[in-house]
Amino acid sequence: MKEYSIDTKCIQSGYTPGNGEPRQIPIIQSTTFKYDTSEEMGKLFDLEASGYFYSRLQNPTCDNVAARICDLEGGTAAMLTSSGQAANLFAIFNIASCGDHVIASSGIYGGTFNLFNVTMRKMGIDFTFVSPDCTDEELEKAIKPNTKAIFGETIANPALMIFDIERVANFAHAHGVPLIIDNTFATPVNCRPIEWGADIVTHSTTKYMDGHASCVGGCIVDSGKFDWNKYADKFPGLTTPDDSYHGITYTERFGLEGAFITKATAQLMRDFGSSQSPFSAYLLNLGLESLPLRMKKHCENAQKVAEFLNTNDKIEWVNYCSLPGNKYFDLAKKYLPNGSCGVVSFGVKGGRAAAEKFMKNLKLASIETHVADSKTCCLHPASATHRQMTDEELISCGISADLIRFSCGLESADDIIDDIKQALEA
Numbered sequence: 001m002k003e004y005s006i007d008t009k010c011i012q013s014g015y016t017p018g019n020g021e022p023r024q025i026p027i028i029q030s031t032t033f034k035y036d037t038s039e040e041m042g043k044l045f046d047l048e049a050s051g052y053f054y055s056r057l058q059n060p061t062c063d064n065v066a067a068r069i070c071d072l073e074g075g076t077a078a079m080l081t082s083s084g085q086a087a088n089l090f091a092i093f094n095i096a097s098c099g100d101h102v103i104a105s106s107g108i109y110g111g112t113f114n115l116f117n118v119t120m121r122k123m124g125i126d127f128t129f130v131s132p133d134c135t136d137e138e139l140e141k142a143i144k145p146n147t148k149a150i151f152g153e154t155i156a157n158p159a160l161m162i163f164d165i166e167r168v169a170n171f172a173h174a175h176g177v178p179l180i181i182d183n184t185f186a187t188p189v190n191c192r193p194i195e196w197g198a199d200i201v202t203h204s205t206t207k208y209m210d211g212h213a214s215c216v217g218g219c220i221v222d223s224g225k226f227d228w229n230k231y232a233d234k235f236p237g238l239t240t241p242d243d244s245y246h247g248i249t250y251t252e253r254f255g256l257e258g259a260f261i262t263k264a265t266a267q268l269m270r271d272f273g274s275s276q277s278p279f280s281a282y283l284l285n286l287g288l289e290s291l292p293l294r295m296k297k298h299c300e301n302a303q304k305v306a307e308f309l310n311t312n313d314k315i316e317w318v319n320y321c322s323l324p325g326n327k328y329f330d331l332a333k334k335y336l337p338n339g340s341c342g343v344v345s346f347g348v349k350g351g352r353a354a355a356e357k358f359m360k361n362l363k364l365a366s367i368e369t370h371v372a373d374s375k376t377c378c379l380h381p382a383s384a385t386h387r388q389m390t391d392e393e394l395i396s397c398g399i400s401a402d403l404i405r406f407s408c409g410l411e412s413a414d415d416i417i418d419d420i421k422q423a424l425e426a
């Protein structure tokens with residue numbers, strides 16, 4: 001059978017009701033599930049049978065929505081998490097622990113940077129941050145015998161650098177480590193990192209996938225392609241018996257296609273409990289159904305806003321990857337041929353002070369730490385999300401002191417541009 005297009009998958013994947021069953025994915029708002037005998041329940045605890053017993057680990061609503069995202073990304077298994085932060089924590093911690101090392105792009109989202117650079121260092125995991133534009137030679141210098149993964153974002157938030165997924169995946173595989181890609185800004189509608197060689201894909205579903213600023217959430221998708229057994233010494237958590245599950249070996253029992261997500265669910269969800277609520281998963285799913293339509297409009301609006309800014313003499317610079325002359329134009333053409341995202345960054349002439357004044361004068365666009373939903377919003381990272389950083393640290397993650405992150409919503413492009421115009425003139 002011919003594979004459905006992404007537009008169809010956003011509506012149909014992950015849930016097929018049987019005769020007389022609910023058409024929409026039902027909300028199974030139950031913490032727990034009932035069994036007739038202790039033997040039956042025991043089998044679930046030993047991972048000998050599959051089924052639900054407690055929603056901290058798995059819930060049918062969440063699983064249906066995860067299955068939909070899994071299909072969108074072209075993976076073999078997926079799980080929802082309570083937030084994008086939990087997704088990235090679990091994706092790394094599932095394969096790296098105390099004494100291990102991870103290479104990450106320095107251009108990543110500020111929250112992920114703190115998670116890695118502060119909190120996960122306290123867990124004993126060492127990180128080397130490299131420029132998202134770094135060469136293979138620079139990666140060669142960064143990689144160590146205890147490196148367990150390389151991590152980057154398809155489109156970096158907020159500096160909007162485009163990650164060369166295919167090249168870095170080839171490098172990672174030549175060194176026996178998986179590539180983990182946070183695909184939040186592109187969404188699977190605009191880029192599917194697994195098709196370019198990424199092994200694990202993560203999302204903050206809080207952004208475009210939910211799309212209506214209603215629920216914080218995350219997702220991890222496994223491609224099922226990374227051969228953990230080939231590098232068994234490096235990934236003992238997947239390839240040797242887990243004493244907390246009666247000595248089962250995840251790769252043996254669940255194959256390459258299921259080992260990573262089963263371990264993350266059975267161990268990390270069990271112990272850290274960062275599960276998504278079924279109600280949040282239901283709302284996320286409503287967002288997924290209109291994702292292709294919305295991404296198209298977000299990208300159209302951003303393109304128009306970027307083109308307007310590009311020709312305005314009060315603007316110092318504009319960064320949007322599909323503007324001709326943009327540093328990432330060619331990479332964007334390769335990885336994001338149908339559009340990138342609705343976020344544009346730019347600097348107003350007059351630097352930091354001018355940025356703050358401009359934002360105060362906006363009427364339609366609101367000032368929010370959030371991005372990537374139906375309402376146009378903006379943020380000055382240097383005075384908000386990144387205010388703890390020095391100007392030098394800001395530069396190293398691709399953020400200048402005057403950078404305004406402008407997230408184009410789904411309103412009329414003319415209204416968004418008129419708002420920018422009046423704020424620049426004020």
Ligand SMILES: *Cc1c(COP(=O)(O)O)cnc(C)c1O
Binds near residue numbers: 084207
């Ligand atoms: C927002 C964001 C996160 C964190 O997600 P939360 O859902 O806020 O926890 C991670 N990565 C990227 C690229 C993001 O934009």
